[in-house]
Amino acid sequence: MAGNLLELKDVSKAFGAHKVLDRISFGLSAGEIVGLLGPNGSGKSTALNVISGFLPSDGGEIRLEGDNITNVSAQRITGHGLVRTFQLPSMPHRMTVREVLQAGASGNASLASMLKPFRFDDELDELLESFRLTHVADLPASALSGGQKKLLSVATALRSKPKLLCLDEPTAGVHPNLRADMVTILKRYRDKGVAILVVEHDMLFIRELCSRCVVLDRGEIIADCAPRELEDNARVVEAYLGKAVEKGKVAL
Numbered sequence: 001m002a003g004n005l006l007e008l009k010d011v012s013k014a015f016g017a018h019k020v021l022d023r024i025s026f027g028l029s030a031g032e033i034v035g036l037l038g039p040n041g042s043g044k045s046t047a048l049n050v051i052s053g054f055l056p057s058d059g060g061e062i063r064l065e066g067d068n069i070t071n072v073s074a075q076r077i078t079g080h081g082l083v084r085t086f087q088l089p090s091m092p093h094r095m096t097v098r099e100v101l102q103a104g105a106s107g108n109a110s111l112a113s114m115l116k117p118f119r120f121d122d123e124l125d126e127l128l129e130s131f132r133l134t135h136v137a138d139l140p141a142s143a144l145s146g147g148q149k150k151l152l153s154v155a156t157a158l159r160s161k162p163k164l165l166c167l168d169e170p171t172a173g174v175h176p177n178l179r180a181d182m183v184t185i186l187k188r189y190r191d192k193g194v195a196i197l198v199v200e201h202d203m204l205f206i207r208e209l210c211s212r213c214v215v216l217d218r219g220e221i222i223a224d225c226a227p228r229e230l231e232d233n234a235r236v237v238e239a240y241l242g243k244a245v246e247k248g249k250v251a252l
């Protein structure tokens with residue numbers, strides 16, 4: 001199995017009779033950025049939920065740096081260095097953008113971490129600036145727009161110094177100019193050794209960011225390849241379009 005930071009072996013998940021993940025296996029190395037792709041409903045978010053401890057799996061094994069984290073609580077998995085963002089991030093009403101970002105420095109937004117004296121350092125200002133949030137830094141985080149909440153959730157996750165960052169559709173609702181900035185920022189963290197697993201529909205973003213893509217269709221892995229190889233992969237093209245398509249005729 002490729003990858004020694006995160007390893008999934010035969011991981012399964014069903015909702016009632018609906019098998020959403022069917023014995024999926026893949027891995028991720030430190031400093032690697034992998035796209036988790038697939039059509040709507042193919043099981044991408046479910047995979048992130050199971051990996052990050054937000055949903056129990058029904059079978060298989062998940063290891064992070066060799067430690068078995070299968071069905072371990074989300075909080076303990078975060079403590080191991082796996083941090084995730086959500087498709088629709090919710091923000092606390094009583095904290096400003098700056099305070100939310102500061103709470104991220106501890107790896108979680110627990111009460112204890114929030115009660116510690118705030119340490120406003122250079123990295124915090126850099127993240128605010130990089131994600132174009134400086135002008136809203138002292139507003140309540142809950143008052144941000146949907147796109148700004150997305151940016152703040154990614155910045156906060158980075159601030160917690162993860163070993164593995166799992167991003168669920170980080171660019172949805174984000175302006176195209178900022179998507180390019182996000183690629184640059186995420187690559188900077190990759191160069192420091194952070195691994196990133198990203199669920200995303202924006203293929204331009206995926207091509208610029210990822211060295212590898214794992215493609216799910218109806219809960220099965222149908223491809224594990226470089227982004228440039230996707231459009232020549234008949235199973236991938238068929239999964240997206242629902243029928244066999246002549247090779248090379250589709251831009252994914």
Ligand SMILES: Nc1ncnc2c1ncn2[C@@H]1O[C@H](COP(=O)(O)OP(=O)(O)OP(=O)(O)O)[C@@H](O)[C@H]1O
Pocket residue numbers: 015020038039040041042043044045046047
């Ligand atoms: N809590 C749940 N209870 C029942 N079914 C669920 C639950 N969560 C997800 N599903 C189902 O599992 C399937 C996969 O959902 P999932 O959200 O993982 O897909 P996805 O690939 O992330 O889709 P999208 O790209 O649309 O976000 C869907 O058919 C969904 O309805």
